[in-house]
Amino acid sequence: DTEVTQTPKHLVMGMTNKKSLKCEQHMGHRAMYWYKQKAKKPPELMFVYSYEKLSINESVPSRFSPECPNSSLLNLHLHALQPEDSALYLCASSQLFGTPRDSGYTFGSGTRLTVV
């Protein structure tokens, strides 16, 4: 299995809703990432988990709450979002550099989020 699976593919939520994005990989990667991508822009890093521990938070507002329950799963909990948070949310995973078979980053196909 060489894929990163993200669900749902599309999500529309109101500003008072609580929802979660899910990401799963079974490649044995020990680093997992959340990126936010606005239209015609490059992905912007939000969070990095290494060995299931949060290692980077790029000053993301607290209405975004990441969670890494185990080495294969990564969640992004959403609460009280704003319309400007509408974007494509990409999950990625990687083997940590310097470890065997490090092969770069593998991305999921993303969740298209619309906040109304």
Added chain:
Amino acid sequence: AQTVTQSQPEMSVQEAETVTLSCTYDTSENNYYLFWYKQPPSRQMILVIRQEAYKQQNATENRFSVNFQKAAKSFSLKISDSQLGDTAMYFCAFASTFGNEKLTFGTGTRLTIIP
């Protein structure tokens, strides 16, 4: 902090021709990784090619090859015999080998292959 610059926002080329996408970067590190990613309208970010800075030989993957000039901090992507399926956004990206695993992207080049 590392920066990645792609100076060509858009490019177009006839099918079967060769096209080169430019990328420059800035870093004080001696060893690092460079990537080219392709993002078609389907939005999946697909790894095209990868280069490790300590390897002097340029990476190649079928029709895709890079020209890695470490001293000039340049990492261009050449696509030979371009195909309609190559139409996509192409991002150059940098990753350090030290500390965190952050991947830094350039602003992207939108490539259109014309039939």
